[in-house]
Amino acid sequence: MAHGTSIQYEPVAEIGGGAYGTVYKARDTESGQFVALKSVRVQTDQNGLPISTVREVALLRRLEQFDHPNVVRLMDVCATQRSDQETKVTLVFEHVDQDLKTYLERAPAPGLSPDRIKDLMKQLLCGLAFLHSNRVMHRDLKPENILVTSQGQVKLADFGLARIYSCHMALTPVVVTLWYRPPEVLLQSSYATPVDIWSTGCIFAEMFRRKPLFCGESEMDQLGKIFEVIGLPPEEEWPTDVTLSRKNFPPLTARPIKDFVPEINEQGAQLLLKMLTFDPLKRISSLNALEHPYFCDEETSTQTKS
Amino acid sequence: MAMVKTEPECRWERRLTTSESIIMGFHEDSGMCSAGTCMADGCVEEPVLLYPHGLKGLHSLQALVPSLLRHEVEIALEKLGLTLDRMYAWEMFLDMMKSQTRNSFPNADLPRNFTDATRAILVDWIIQVHEMMHFQEETLYLAIHLLNYSLRQIKVTTANLQLLGMVCLFLAAKKEESHLPEVSELCYLMDHTYTKHQLLRMERKVLYGLKFDLSYCPPLHFLLLFASIARCSAMVVWMARYLLELSLLEGQCVVFLPAQLAGAALCLARQVLQEPPTAEGEAAWCLASSIHAGSETTLLRVMHILASAAAKAHTQETCATFSKFSSPETLHVSRHPGLKNAPGLLGVCT
Secondary structure, three states: OHHHHHHHEEEEEEEEOOOOOOEEEEEEOOOOOEEEEEEEEEEOEOOEOOHHHHHHHHHHHHHHOOOOOOEOOEEEEEEEEOOOOEEEEEEEEEOOOOEHHHHHHHOOOOOOOHHHHHHHHHHHHHHHHHHHHOOOOOOOOOHHHEEEOOOOOEEEOOOOHHHHHHHHHOOOOOOOOOOOOOHHHHOOOOOOOHHHHHHHHHHHHHHHHOOOOOOOOOHHHHHHHHHHHHOOOOHHHOOOOOOOOHHHOOOOOOOOHHHOOOOOOHHHHHHHHHHOOOOOOOOOOHHHHHOOHHHOHHHHHHHHHO | OOOOOOOHHHHHHHHHHHHHHHEOOOOOOOHHHHHOHHHHHOOOOOOOOOOOOOOOOOHHHHHHHHHHHHHHHHHHHHHOOOOOOHHHHHHHHHHHHHHHHHOOOOOOOOOOOOOHHHHHHHHHHHHHHHHHOOOOHHHHHHHHHHHHHHHHHOOOOHHHHHHHHHHHHHHHHHHHOOOOOOHHHHHHHOOOOOOHHHHHHHHHHHHHHOOOOOOOOOHHHHHHHHHHHOOOOHHHHHHHHHHHHHHHHOHHHHHOOHHHHHHHHHHHHHHHHOOOOOHHHHHHHHHHHOEOOOOHHHHHHHHHHHHHHHHHHHHOOOOHHHHHOOOHHHOOHHHOHHHOOHHHHOOOOO
């Protein structure tokens, strides 16, 4: 088994030392295509491969069968026995050499056009709706793991990896960005698929601003920056299962979102606010977001004429 | 890499709508063949309903069927606990219909050294271990699927066949169960014929051989779904579950899709039990039948296999399923007298 990966996939370059370990760009010697190799070392105990690894990798394989256009292709899974206690699992993904971060950086001066942003958002939400309808949450959505092909197609990457890597992650002291984290995660409350919608909202704003919306340096700082924009939520919305008290924050009121994202149109601003809703239960779902008037073409044409 | 630019979300939406051709009589359909049903038959057949005379000539009803069926499917999936959110239930059903097409095999051929009889003995043993472990039924169906899949993907000697069977059950449990047995316990159940080390090595071999592909749409889910929509009696459902489990022992059943096996088991159960029809029951059956499970020829073929399996089940050495379904909890279905001449009900077998 050990030779399987190294013969078929020839490493070309190291393309990132993400939170989950090194990622390599490699060439598939059988097809000539470039691929991205993500490896993780899994501890195997006396009951074999951990259930979490078995389930998560199987889930990625299952999602792959649907061939969704806005989700990065998982082309292969390889596993290498390192020792009795350790197995290396390598996930082979299609390689897309541009992420949304570089895409935004490369966009010429006034930034992306409103139509381009709308198209990117639609594709992003489409991919997310697919994941959510399969009960998968991304949990770490950010411009770096949203890939944009040279044809402008959006592909979500690194979803569902959080749990595969979780045992490994505890051992890796890496800084994970807080900027796209929703309040419920920052407050260490329970969370579900709405986390991804919050991150999508942050990214939506960033597409207009070409810089992140909330750049906190710690959990507290991040929450403070969020409340400066959306206001301090009312007492009854504050989660009950958290240690951090609402009293730690100044009683700020919400400011108009257009102060922070001036280029956004009226419908866009409405949608953005629905995504940046404090209470995860009141936050818009990916399916409903796709049906928002912002994506309705007639609305845009009247907007641009006025 | 240089692909033609397609509008991604449109492509996706299109895929979903074509899946709606699973509703019979709604699309004048030829695309169904690509979904695998015709492939399994090796020829193109005219698609017919589970209940062949169900909707003929009822054009106004036919127009109602899609929304009615959708509603029923959503309720049934929610009732069965197969979906957490009704909002996604219909999409989930379409996914089930689509993904099951990957769950059958092009032929029933086994690697050299293995016969259908050997396979049946192994399956029977897995059924016993599964029962002893009090695992869920889904785990059994997944285990046998993994066995069928591994037999075709990896090389295993006859001596290791039992080990392979156990590993398939163990992996299925890792996927489905909340409580796992210890590996040492599994070795004990095999009279320590194999060491723990051998078992774990086989686990890796299977996982790598299958590339971690453990997804499976169990025929049981289709059975429960169809039965729920059709408002079948508890007796019919138990009988159908029995017949469906018998299909696991039949090597030739691997060429059929899960929905075909489920549809055939339910049809046969109804024919065997011959419960007096009610107007409401017939209407519900009619609606359930509008789901295209398979062509009439295919369903009849499966029904013949199941009928003859059920007729001889009590005389077989491999009778774990027969005993399981003879209990009072299962309404003694396996001992039902109607099963003895079940093949006769279906006319001459071809």
